[in-house]
Amino acid sequence: MGIDKKKVLPVVVDELRLLAEEQLAERTSSVEFPLGEDEARRLVHELEVTQVELEMQNDELRHAQVELERSRDKYLELYDFAPIGYFTFDERGLIREVNLAGSHLLGIERGPLARAPMSRFIVDAEGRTVFSRHLKNVLQKEGMQECEVKLTRSNGSVIHTRIQSIAVASGENRNREILSSILDVSVAKQLELANREAREFAENIVETLREPLVVLEAGLKILTANHCFYEMFQVTPEETVGKFIYDLGNRQWDNPRLRVLFEEILPRHTVINDYEVEHDFPHIGHRIFLLNARQIFRGDIGSDVILLAMEDITExxxxxxxxxxxxxxxxxxxxxxxxxxxxxxxxxxxEIADRKKAEMSLQEAYGEIKLLKDRLQEENIYLRQEVDKKYNFGEIIGQSQALSIIFSQVQQVAPMNATVLLLGETGTGKGVVARAIHRSSTRKDRSLITVNCTTLPATLVESELFGREKGAFTGSDARQIGRFELANGGTIFLDEIGEMPLELQSKLLRVIQDGEFERLGSPRTIKTDVRIIAATNRNLKEEIRNGKFREDLYYRLNVFPITLPPLRQRKEDIPLLVDHFVTKFNAKIGKKIETVSSNTLTLLQKYHWPGNVRELESVIERAVITSQGNSLQVLDRFEVFPVAGEQTDRTEEGGLEGRRSGQDVKGLVEVERDHIVRVLQKTGWRIEGKNGAALILGLNASTLRARMRKFGIVRK
Structure with missing residues (x-):
């Protein structure tokens, strides 16, 4: 930055002299000189004027020096903090000076860069040759010189740079040095490469088009075309590129319709689709084309280009x-x-009029037929309902008087929310009746939760019924919802209620009375709305006398008792049950048993069935499996067990040959115990499995074990 001396000095020389003379006059007004007064005064005056001039010039020079130093500091700041790297090289390419941007560009402090050869940072030999040639051009030619090289930074990364240099003379010796600016153009190079690849990709796409396509500049000169264009119009790229579209191929494109498109329509519209041109071409004859034209502004050439695609629709x-x-x-x-x-x-x-007359009569006949059909369907539905009422109620099969009473009781109590107590021997269908009550109740859309009190270990009955919290006892590593909570809004069926431990009966009583309970390990009271159906084959009154069942709980359960008759008291239902089970096991096993002989039915009706319907079901399933042909064959040999309390003339119902046992009449409990022991001995005391005693007796394995505990049956 230079300083204009005329602008720095506030006054001209003449003005300084006048000022100096005035100051000198004030100082020498009272001084006496030995020489002539006039001469002395003149000499002193000259000297003092000169001194004042020098002092004032010194002040102005000091002020100019300060301004120069400020300008130099500003220049150094601009030089250091410029966004472009500035380097000063000597004639051999050694770095003499570099600004901060330059040191950051190479990733090296400015100190180590001093006197370092620039060629050390150039990636390859070709780049070093380019840089050397660049230095020579700068020294030999006037003006700015430019080159591009790849440089290696201190971290090993490579950058693409553009170097612009100029030679200047410096110092007293006027030695020449080279001032250069180095700019990182890596991103620009990447964009240039991406643009080139995109251009090549676009050109490849153009070449893949099956229709002719030509690209025109704004002046209607052809820039390029695809292979299909050259092939259709029988021209070469050399004959095409750079030509006016009208001059192409002996002016075969000088067409009035085409001139209208290029000169009148396209200047007003950017896109034109399906523009029809019909023309006789010299080489390909008469053709009809649909032209699609689009104007696109290309920034790289600074003008519009026209894409012209052609579709031959002649055929x-x-x-x-x-x-x-x-x-x-x-x-x-x-x-x-x-x-x-x-x-x-x-x-x-x-003919249709005649047919309509015939159709009218047919319609009348069809109406009568439809009326009769609807009546038959209604009668069929009514008869089915009557049969259902007479022979079954849900899953309950039978038509005996004893079962009719059960049907009536179920119909009475099902719509109510009253607690029901089902009594009867094992296998009489207490679970079936419980399901029938639930399905006929207002709670049929909610769950029926079944709990068999004999199958639950005594230590887990409480947690199963009422639930437990995590950590309530050892091994309870998760929270569990109880059966009463699951049955909320529905029905819970407590099978074998007589087996419930005495200590839990009070909690069950509370649920029945108040509808609330607590989970094991939780103080929070839970409300529940549950209908309870209980079932047992025990004499609960006897259990109360023995101290094994709470009397207050019994009265709460015994709101509506239903006693299910044993199968031996409703033998007239056996044929219906046999038919039902044969149909069931035909579908299950894949057999086609269609008939049951009267002898077989008589045989089954004479047996007293201690296992009741469950035992009959097992016998029929076994018979379906073993039967050959389409007739049911029962191969079981039933033993005779007279029943205490029955008349002597009815004891023959227990045998198949009608033979009297000749032994004393036994009680039902004793007969059941002896029968269980005999079956266990026959199976080798095997309870479960295909050949186990439970399957033969028609009992669940858990129920059989409960009976064995009840009767004190132990293997010897």
């Missing part, structure tokens, strides 16, 4: 004309045929 148009001709011929044929059809239609209309 399609010819096919359309042929189709139109065929259509007219078809219309003529259709008109002739329509006249014939009109005459036939008139004749058909007359």
């Amino acid at each position: 399609r148009r010819q096919l359309g004309n042929d189709l139109q001709k065929a259509h007219k011929e078809l219309e003529s044929v259709v008109l002739e045929r329509t006249a014939e059809l009109t005459r036939a239609n008139k004749q058909l209309t007359e």
Whole structure:
């Protein structure tokens, strides 16, 4: 930055002299000189004026020096903090100075860069050659010189740079040095590469088009075209590129319609689709093209280009004309045929009128038939309902008087929310009746939760019924919802209620009375709305006398007792049960048992069935499996067990041969115990499995074990 001396000095020399003379006059007004007064005064005056001039000039020089130093500091700041790297090289390419941006560009402090050869940072030999040639050009030629090289930074990364340099003379010796700016153009190079790849990709796409395409500049000169264009119009790229579209191929494109498109339509519209041009071309003959034109502004050339795609529709148009001709011929044929059809239609209309008369009579007959059909369907539905009422109630099968009473009781209590106590021997269908009550109740859309009190270990009964919290006892590592909580809004069926531990009966009583309980390990009271159906094969009154069942709980459960009759008291239901089980196991096993002999039914009706319906079901399933052909064959040999309390003339019902046992009459409990022991001995004391005693007796394995505990049956 230079300083204009005329602007720095506030006054000219003449003004300084006048000021100096005035100051000197004030100082020497009282001084006496030995020389002539005039001469002395003149000499002193000259000297003092000169001194004052020098002092004032010194002040101005000091002020100019300060301004120069400030300008130099500003220049150094601009030099250091410029966003572009500035380097100063000597004639051999050694770095003499570098600004902060330059040191950051190479990733090296400025100190180590001093006197370092720039070639050390150039990636390859070719780049070093380019830089050396660049230095020579700068020294030999006037003006700015430019080159591009790749540099290696201190971290090993490579950058692409553009170097612009100029030679200047410096110092007293006027040695030449080179001032250079180095700019990182890596991103620009990447963009340039991406643009080139995109351009090549676009050109490849253009070449893959099956229709001719030509690219024009704004002045309608051809820039490029695809292979399909050259092939169709039988021209070469050399004959095409750079030519006016109208001059192409002996001016075969000098077409009035095409001139209208380029000179009138495209200047007003950017995109034109399906513009039809029909023309006779010298080499390819008469053609009809649909042209699609689009103007695109290209920033790289600073002007518009025109994309012109062509679709040859000559054959399609010819096919359309042929189709139109065929259509007219078809219309003529259709008109002739329509006249014939009109005459036939008139004749058909007359026939339809006759048919309608016949249809009316048929409709009347059909109405009568439909009426009779609907009546038959209603009668069929009514008869089915009557059969259902007479022979079954849900899953309960039978028509005996004893079972009719059960049906009536179920119908009475099902709609109510009253607690039901089902009594009866094992296998009489207490679970079936419980499901029938639930399905006929207002709670049928909610769950029926079944709990068999004999299958739950005594230590887990409470947590199973009422639930438990995590950590309530050892091993309870998760929270569990109890059966009463699951059954909320529905029904819970407590099977074998007589087996419930005495200490839990009070909690059950509380649920029945108040509808609330607590989970094991939780102080929070839970409300529940549950209908309770309980079942047992024990004599609960006897259990109360023995101290094994709470009397207050019994009265709460015994709101509506239903006693299910044993199968031996409703033997007339056995044929219906046999038919039901045969149908069931035919579908399950895949057999086709269709008949049951009267001898087989008589055989089954004479047996006293200590296991009741469950035992009968097991016998029928086994018979279906073993039967050959389509007739049921029962191979079981039933033993005779007279029943205490029955008349002597009815003891023959226990045997198949009608033989009297000749032994004393036994009680039912004793007979059941002896029968269980005998079956266990027969199976080798095997309870579960295919050949186990539970399957033969028609009992669940858990129920059989409960009976064994009840009767004190132990293997010897």
